[in-house]
Amino acid sequence: MIFEGLSDKLQDAFGKLKSKGRLTEADVKNAMREVKMALLEADVNYKVVKDFVKKIQERSVGEDVMKSLTPAQTVIKIVNEELTSLMGDVQSNITYASQPPTVIMMVGLQGAGKTTTSGKLGGYLKKQGKSPLLVACDVYRPAAIKQLQVVGEKLDIPVFSMGDSESPVNIAKASIEHAKKNSNDLVIIDTAGRLHVDEILMQELKDIRSEVRPQEILLVVDSMTGQDAVNVSESFNEALGIDGVVLTKLDGDTRGGAALSIRAVTKKPIKFIGIGEKLDNIEPFYPDRMASRILGMGDVLSLIEKAQDSIDMEKAKELEKKMRKNEMDFEDFLTQLEQVQNLGPLDKIMDMVPGMGDIKSKIGDIDKSGKELNRNKAIIQSMTLQERRNPQLLNGSRKKRIAKGSGTSVQDVNKLIKQFNEMKKMMKMFQSGNMMGKMKKGGFPKLPKLPF
Template sequence: MFDALAERLESAWKTLRGQDKISESNVQEALREVRRALLEADVNLQVVKDFVAEVQTKALGEEVVAGVRPDQQFIKLVYDELVSVMGETNIPLAEASPAPTVILMAGLQGTGKTTATAKLALHLRKENRSTLLVATDVYRPAAIDQLVTLGKQIEVPVFELGKDADPVEIARQGVERARAEGINTVIIDTAGRLQIDQNMMSELARIKETIQPHETLLVVDAMTGQEAASLTRTFHDQIGITGAILTKMDGDTRGGAALSVRRISGQPIKFIGVGEKVDALQPFYPDRMASRILGMGDVLTLVEKAQEAVDLADAEKMQEKILSAKFDFTDFLKQTRLLKNMGSLGGIMKLIPGMNKLSNEQLQQGETQLKRAESMINSMTPEERKDPDLLAGSPGRRRRIARGAGYAESDVAKLVADFQKMRSLMQQLGQGQLPMPGMFGGGPFGGGPGYGGNQPPQPGWRGYPGGAPTKKKKEKKKKGFGNL
C-alpha cells in the first residue's frame, strides 16, 4: 500500500537536493509534486489544497537548521502535516465501567464488516477482554453462519436468534446476555446494504437507541479512496459514529482513504485491516502510517508483531546460539516459521527503514529463496540439521538431500556454504566486529532482501552516513561495531 504515493513524494524531495536553502522559487516545484502525488492517491481535493497550503506556509517560514539539508527539512514538514491530517494520535476503544462495553458495527455490504467484527473480537481477546459477538444481519444469506464460523475459529461465543427475529431485539438480548454473564465487551454485527438507504439507516438508529453503544464503528473499504471519507461523514451526520475501520489496506489501495477520512468526516480511524486472515487487524497510528508513506519504515509495528510471535525465553536462547555460532538448520527452520507467522516477507520488509526500495521482484525472489532453503532442510536428517558441518565434506549426503528436495547437488552445497558464512558473520557480530555487508552471494542467505547481494547501497553501509568506517577512518576504529 502507498507504494505509488511514496514514489511520487520522493520525486518532490529530489527537486530540493543540491539547494542551499528552501526558497519561494524552489519550494513551488516540490509542492507541485506533492499536490500531484496526493491527487493521484485519490485524496479529497479540499484536503489536498489545505495540505499543500499548510506545508507551503511552514516551509517558507522555516528557519534553516545547521547541518540539515533543505530536502530533509521539507520531508519533516510533510511528515508533520501527514500526521496532523490523519489525526495526530491513536484513539483507543472505550472501556465502560461497569461492563459490558457495547460496540456497534456498521457499514455497506462488501466492505468486510462481518470479518472485521471477528478481527476486532480477536484483538480484544489478546488484550484479555472477554467478548460476545451478536449477529443481527438477518438479511444477507449466510451472514449469521459466517459470524458463527468465525466465532468458533477465534474461540469467541456468538449470540444469535436466527433469521426470523427482529434485529433490534437480537441486539437488546445480546447485550443483556453479556451483562448477565459478566462479559467485558459485546460487539454487534449489523446488516449492510449495497448503498445507503433509509431502511438501513432507520434500523441502525433503532438499534443504537435501544442498546446505547459506547462505540459506533463504521467499516469502510479503503479501495474506495476519497469516497470513504464522504461515506464516513454521511454515516456520522445521520447516525453518529465514533470512529472508522479501514479494510483492505493490504490491497491495491492508493492511500486516499487514510488521508481523507479524519479531515472530511471529523472522526478518527481506529483500526486498519491488513489482510484476509482473522488476525490481520492493526490499531491505526497516524505517525506510524506517515513513516510508512515516506519510506521510513515502521519499527514499532514490527516490534509488536515480533512480540506476539516470539516467546521471550526462546528468543534469549536463540540469541545465545547465534552469537556462539551454534545456530543450526533446525533453528533456521524455526525462525523461518516464526517469520511466516508475522506475515508475508514483503509486508515485514517494508516495515524496516530503508527497505521500501526493494522491488516486488526482489521480495518475490527472497520468498523463493526461503522456500528453496526450507525444502532442502526438510530433506535432511535430524543429525544433519543439528550439525551442518556433516554436509560440508560429504557429497553423498548432499546428493541424497538434493534428490529428496528436487534440486541439484550444487544448490545444496551452496545452501551449506552460505549457512556457514552466515554463522561466521553472526559470531563476528557477537565479538564486536563488523564484516562488510554483501559478503554473501545470491543464495538463500545472500542476494535476497536484507542480506546484501545485489542490493543498492543502503544507509549504514560502508562509506555511507552512519555506516562502517571508511578506509580513511579505519586506523582510528579497528573495532567499528563497538563504536557505532
Template structure:
C-alpha cells in the first residue's frame, strides 16, 4: 500500500536538494508535489488544502539544522503533519467494568464487516479478553453461517437465532447470554446494504437503543478513497459511531481514506485490515502509518509481529546453534515457517526502513516461490539428514532421492546443500564478529538473490538491490548486528 504516494513524496524531497534553507521560493515546487501526491491518493480536497497550508506555514523560513539537509527537514515537517491529520495517537478499544463491553459493528455490504468482526474477536482474545459473537444479519444469504464458521476457526462462540428472528431481539438476547456466561466482550455483527438507506439506519438505531453499546465501529473499505471519510461522517451524524476499521489496506489502496477519515468525520481509525486471514488486523497508529507513507518502514509493527511468533527460549537455543555451526535444516525450516506466520515476504520487506520500493513485486514473488522450493526439498529429507547436512554432501544417492521426492532436479538439491553449508560456516564467523559475504541456501548465492531466485537484483546474479546494506556490503552497522545477536534476535 501507499507505493504511489511514497514515490510522489520522494520527488518532493528532491526539489529541496542542494539548498541551505527552506524558503518561499524553493518550497513551492515541493509543496506542489505534495499536493499532487495527496490528490492522486484520493484524499479529501479540503483535507489536502488544509494539509498543504499547514506544511507551508511550518516550513517557511525554517532554518536548516547543522548536518540535516532541507529535504530531510521538510520530510519531518510533512511527517508530523500527517500524524496530526490522522489523529496523533492510537485510540484503544473500550473496556468496561462490570462486563460485558458491548461492541456494535456497522457498515455497508461488501466492506468485509463479518470478517472484521471475527478479526476483532481474535485480536481481543490475544489480550486475554473472552468474546461472544452475535449474528444479527438475517438478510444476506449465508451471513450467519459465515460468522459461525469464522467463530469455529478462532474458537470463539457465536450466538444466533436463525434468519427468521428479529435482529433487535437477537442482539438483546445475545447481550443477556454474554452477561449470564460472564463474557468479557460481546461483538454484534449487523446487516449492511449496498448503499445507505433509511431501513438500515433505522434498524441500527433500534439495535443501539436496545443494547446501549460502548463502542460503535464502522467498517469501511479503504479502497473507496475519500468517500470512506464521507461515509464515516454520515454514519456518525445519523447513528453516532466511536471509531472506524479500515479494511483492504493491503490491496490497491492509494491511502486517501487513511488520511481523510479522522479529519472529515471527527472519529478515529482504531484498526486496519491488512489481509484476508483472521490474524490480519492491526491497531492503527498514526505515527507508524505516516512512516509507511513516507517510505520509512515500520519497525515497531515488525517487532510486534516477531514478538507474537517468537519463543525467546527457542531463539536463544537457535542462537547458540548458529554460533557453534550446529544450525541445521530443521532449524532453517522453523525460521521460514516463522516468517510465513508473520506475513508475506512483500509485507515484511515494506516494514523495513529504506526497503520500500527497492525490490519489485516481481522479485518478491520470485523470492516467495524460491522459499517454497527450498521447503519442498527439506521436506523430502529424512529427520537424520535434516539434523546432519554433512550426510548429503558426500552422498549423490541421497540427493537423487530428495530430488525425486521434491519434484526438483539433482542440481537444485546439490546447490541447496552447498549453499547451506556455506551459510552455516559464515553464520559462525558472524557470531565471532566477522562479516564476510553471506548467501542464503538455494537463494542464488547472496541476500539479494532471495528476492529473485538467483536472478539479478539491481546488478549481478545474487547481488543485493540498490541501496541495500546487506552482508555482501561492508557497512558501518556491523557492530549493531553483533549487538542484536547478543540480545537474542539472531533467529530473526
C-alpha cells in the first residue's frame, strides 16, 4: 500500500483519541507528538513536520474543538485538511498552449524513470484525446533512444529521433516542426539525466528550454528516495523553474516523505504519480484523495474512475442479469475474475474503500500477487466450453484432466467449484430475501472466501 507505514502510525495515534469521550489539551499534545514522530520516520522534511504539527495543534486546542460532541473526529478532520493543504489543496492540471503543439519537457536524474514516464504520460494524454509525439533527446545513455521507441511502439505513439550524434537542442527544435507537419498537438521531450545534479546537465536543459519554450517543465523523481527527492526537486526548481513534479514508484513507497515534502519545499505541485510498472500505471495526483487514503478514509472517487476505465459495463450488466436469475456458469465466473483483475491488486482496491483498512489488516490471506486469481482462471480455461456452461458435468475424471491441463491439483479444482457453488447459494439467498431475514434477526451467514 502507498504510505502504509505512515498510514498505520497515524491511524494508531488517532485511534487513541477516539477512545476518549472528551479531549484535554494534554491528549492533543500527546497525539501530536506521535504524529510528529510518524512523519519524521516517514522521512518528511523536518521544517515541514514542525510547521504542520504546530498548525494542527493550534487549531485542535481551540474552544470549538474541545467542547464539540466529537472532538476526536474534529481533530482528524483538521489533520485531513492540513494534509491536503500540505500536498497542494487541489489537483494541478497540464497547461496547454493556445496554439498547438503544447510542449512538455521531462527532466530529472538518471534512474528516476524519466523515459518510461514520458511514454506513460503520452499514453494517458492520448486517452484524453491528444495526439502526442515522443522526442528522444537523451543521446548519452546507451539504449535510451531505443527504450523510448519500444515504449512508443507499445503505446502506438510516434517517436521523433535524430540518432545520438545530433545535439539535444537541435533535436528538440526539429521535433516541434515535425509535430506541426504531422498534426501532433502535444510534444513530450525526454531529456538526458545524470547520476547527480551538475552544471553541464543544467546548461543543456536551459538551452533546450530557451529553444522550444515549453508550456510545462515536469521533474520526474523517485519517491522512494525520500529527502533526496526533495533536495533534487529544490535544485532543479532553482536552476530551471519547474512547473510540476511527477512522482514515480509511489506504489513501493511505504513512507511518503517525498510526497508530503515536495510541495511545501518547492511550492510546485505534484501533477502525476507513477503507481506501477505497466504503461498505464500513471494517474493525476489529487491531494485531497491522497490525504483521505493516508488517514484510512478511503478514496471512492478514484475507485469509481478506475472501475469506469477497467470494467466493461455491458458485460457487467449481462452478468448482473444472470446473477439475479441464478443462472451464472463458469463462463460468467471467468468474466467476473477478469473484471476484478482489470481493477488491479485486491489490497490496493481495498485501500480505496472507506473503513476497509481495518478489515484488511485482519485478513491474512489477501491475494496481493494475483497468484490465486490466475490459478483459478487457468482452471476455468482448462475446462471445455460444455463443462463451463454445465458445471454439473464435472466428475472425477474431468477434474483430473482439468487439474493436469491447468498445472494445478484436483484439490484446487474442488476448492474453486466449492467457492463457485457458495457464491451461487449466497446470490439465491439474496434473491429469496432469506439473507435480509437472517440479518434482521441479528445473524449473518458466513460469506464464501473470494476466489481472488
